[in-house]
Amino acid sequence: ALQACLFDLDGVIVDTAQYHYIAWRELAQRYGFDLTLEQNELLKGIGRMESLDIILKLGEVDLPMEERVVQATIKNERYLELCQQIVPSDALPGVHDFLKELQDNDIKIGLGSASKNAPLILERLQMTPVFEALIDGNRVTKGKPDPQVFLLGAQELGVDPAATIVFEDALAGVQAGNAAGMKTVGIGQVDVLSEADMVLPGFEALQLASLTEALGFERI
Ligand code: G6P
Ligand code: MG
DSSP states (O other): OOOEEEEOSBTTTBOOHHHHHHHHHHHHHHTTOOOOHHHHHTTTTOOHHHHHHHHHHHTTOOOOHHHHHHHHHHHHHHHHHHHTTOOGGGBOTTHHHHHHHHHHTTOEEEEEOSOTTHHHHHHHHTOGGGOSEEEOTTTOSSOTTSTHHHHHHHHHHTOOGGGEEEEESSHHHHHHHHHTTOEEEEESOHHHHTTSSEEESOSTTOOHHHHHHHTTOOOO
């Protein structure tokens, strides 16, 4: 039966993707090119420095390491400035109800995010106590699609990866969950997330019983 659920943060619990996009786009514009929403899709779930490298490649800009670190820092400061507007009611629709249902059924809850800012965002949402395991960008050496972030989460929760569901809005994250041997639920569009075991538009009206049945878990 299902033992745990691991959640990505950005784009699953809260829509911070819009703030990442604003801050990355401003960086691109400083170098004279634009970053489209479609290109931004490639950056979801991808760590900060790796994202920067992808953006610079898109703009055909070559920067020494030192300057890349400076630019990543500026981007992060801008991102954090934008994140100051996050309030508890910004948790995406249905998230709180679904987490409550997990708690009521003794399903463990963990976070698996590439973001080094994850603890801070959870604080702003007043959701820190919900997560029994918190794996973020400060704790992993390999980014998604490597399964490390989710395997660490399962290990810390003391659960079997095969009895775990991963919720992800990014293709790289779905691939990481699959590589970890977990069931994956894509949150977003089917065309982007077709590698997931199941794709949902969001958590609204999601029932644990129908979810576990659809994913082939034994009744709780
Ligand atoms: C998440 C987001 C990415 C972001 C990454 C690192 O995975 O989807 O867009 O680049 O975290 O975030 P950070 O807050 O550490 O820069
Ligand atoms: Mg995400």
